[in-house]
């Protein structure tokens with residue numbers, strides 16, 4: 001399948017996860033499924049914007065009370081009266097303005113000073129009338145959206161949750177610490193995935209290492225998750241079990257091979273209510289599959305749109321392939337993309353020094369490239 005078609009496929013073929021209503025504070029990273037509206041006005045009552053005196057009528061004023069934050073004034077303010085007041089405290093009915101301490105002269109219970117009418121009083125609903133739509137459906141719940149939801153009175157919010165992603169690393173040759181012995185290599189993809197999955201906005205349920213057998217892969221695919229990502233075992237070798245196991249499980253193959261370099265043997269399959277992303281074992285090829293299929297899948301499940309590609313002019317040597325889209329690790333600076341090299345499929349070195357993967361389609365005109373961002377360096 002064409003690279004761009006593969007990247008866009010999750011948005012036409014995969015429905016968002018069902019709506020849930022977690023406690024507001026637990027909804028970080030999810031996507032609003034209903035518009036966020038103000039359940040209360042902001043400010044909720046007339047409040048002082050400065051520490052000083054709430055006053056009404058002409059100076060001098062008689063100080064009759066004191067209202068600190070969270071307290072309710074005992075009664076309305078009459079002409080010639082003042083109450084000492086804290087920023088954010090509720091002003092008494094009848095308050096005209098707040099005279100800041102800096103502009104006030106007090107002797108005993110009498111205060112003097114000048115303040116224009118209406119100054120330093122925030123009126124109820126002046127910033128947000130109750131019922132206002134604050135954020136539309138599809139908004140990602142960021143830390144500031146959480147703050148907004150809480151201040152608007154929401155104890156729970158309706159969201160599409162962050163997809164749960166389980167990572168399954170195959171490869172009998174892999175070791176996870178020390179210097180590998182003959183025939184063995186260090187696992188590079190297992191360490192890459194947690195940060196990548198979290199950066200994409202999904203929730204990692206775990207990274208499992210399984211032997212290269214059909215049985216092990218089959219039971220790993222049953223992980224409790226919305227998406228199971230496998231690495232390795234995707235090609236046509238004697239121990240490359242994934243295509244066979246998916247056929248045995250009657251999985252529906254949505255993408256089976258993508259016309260890109262590296263990362264050709266990547267796949268996307270539906271298995272009941274879960275999805276499987278099969279990533280090649282070569283580490284750069286795995287990264288390509290993660291940004292080509294996994295990131296759009298996570299977004300589709302989370303009801304978020306696919307990210308539009310930024311563009312850059314190219315400085316340095318980049319060649320296109322006659323049939324395949326090439327994905328080339330580049331540094332990006334001031335609108336220019338420069339290849340960093342060290343980009344053979346088995347090497348993760350170049351990608352580790354890159355800001356993005358440049359998208360070089362077949363028949364590229366040699367001018368601008370699309371950029372798939374990598375996690376910030």
Ligand SMILES: Nc1nc2c(c(=O)[nH]1)N[C@H]1C(S)=C(S)[C@@H](COP(=O)(O)OP(=O)(O)OC[C@H]3O[C@@H](n4cnc5c(N)ncnc54)[C@H](O)[C@@H]3O)O[C@H]1N2
Nearest residue numbers: 171186187188189190232233234235240279280281282285
């Ligand atoms: N006859 C063919 N052979 C291959 C083809 C093909 O079309 N016909 N495609 C090649 C391409 S392209 C790729 S990419 C790989 C994909 O292979 P698999 O996904 O089956 O992965 P493995 O065979 O298990 O491993 C490939 C390579 O990557 C190393 N590897 C695996 N896992 C890790 C890891 N977690 N960390 C670091 N390195 C890893 C592994 O040792 C192999 O060197 O197939 C080609 N072959």
Ligand code: MOO
Nearest residue numbers: 262263264285345
């Ligand atoms: O897809 Mo493979 O990455 O070219 O080695």
